[in-house]
Amino acid sequence: DTAVSQTPKYLVTQMGNDKSIKCEQNLGHDTMYWYKQDSKKFLKIMFSYNNKELIINETVPNRFSPKSPDKAHLNLHINSLELGDSAVYFCASSQDRRANTEAFFGQGTRLTVV
Amino acid sequence: AQSVTQLDSQVPVFEEAPVELRCNYSSSVSVYLFWYVQYPNQGLQLLLKYLSGSTLVKGINGFEAEFNKSQTSFHLRKPSVHISDTAEYFCAVSDRLIQGAQKLVFGQGTRLTINP
Numbered sequence: 001d002t003a004v005s006q007t008p009k010y011l012v013t014q015m016g017n018d019k020s021i022k023c024e025q026n027l028g029h030d031t032m033y034w035y036k037q038d039s040k041k042f043l044k045i046m047f048s049y050n051n052k053e054l055i056i057n058e059t060v061p062n063r064f065s066p067k068s069p070d071k072a073h074l075n076l077h078i079n080s081l082e083l084g085d086s087a088v089y090f091c092a093s094s095q096d097r098r099a100n101t102e103a104f105f106g107q108g109t110r111l112t113v114v
Numbered sequence: 115a116q117s118v119t120q121l122d123s124q125v126p127v128f129e130e131a132p133v134e135l136r137c138n139y140s141s142s143v144s145v146y147l148f149w150y151v152q153y154p155n156q157g158l159q160l161l162l163k164y165l166s167g168s169t170l171v172k173g174i175n176g177f178e179a180e181f182n183k184s185q186t187s188f189h190l191r192k193p194s195v196h197i198s199d200t201a202e203y204f205c206a207v208s209d210r211l212i213q214g215a216q217k218l219v220f221g222q223g224t225r226l227t228i229n230p
Contacts, residue, residue, distance in 0.1 A: 043218075048217070055214065090157055099216045100146045100163070100208070100210075108156075
């Protein structure tokens with residue numbers, strides 16, 4: 001009964017390819033996020049959506065495009081993959097968009113670009 | 115811009131010993147403070163958070179943290195650790211003034227290794 005689930009868990013692909021990572025939450029939360037964790041375990045926010053509306057868009061290459069078809073789903077599409085995109089991507093959700101709310105994280109998607 | 119510094123990248127401790135994981139933050143505004151734990155091959159899980167009130171915050175799994183405003187610190191402690199506490203621990207802050215969105219700023223993480 002996973003709260004925040006991401007697919008796939010592992011993704012190995014060649015440079016230049018386009019790939020998508022899917023995320024779903026069954027917690028009834030309004031807000032969802034994408035975080036990137038690099039090889040040094042450093043976590044940084046990429047995007048946040050609240051009720052399908054984009055509310056945070058950090059300095060991320062426009063090859064990365066999030067899409068939220070409904071408030072329970074937030075997918076991440078990446079075009080023209082580069083070696084530097086290799087990382088673990090975490091989806092998260094929170095009850096609402098307040099700064100003091102708890103974030104619930106998925107298990108992560110380990111993306112390896114070769 | 116906010117930043118979070120976790121002073122130790124790795125902390126090895128013997129089982130049943132006490133542990134302290136250090137976290138300092140740099141901010142010109144008030145922040146909310148969080149500690150998250152990441153077990154191997156899993157996502158992050160909230161251990162505890164400081165919003166307001168008592169500076170000593172108790173969390174899950176016997177962990178606690180103390181907010182020190184003058185030192186801009188939020189150190190995590192446990193009086194007696196178990197093998198199962200082996201994990202990566204992340205300190206994070208979010209800006210109180212940005213109520214329209216939560217943007218967690220994380221520290222670099224501290225790898226806690228419990229030895230038998």
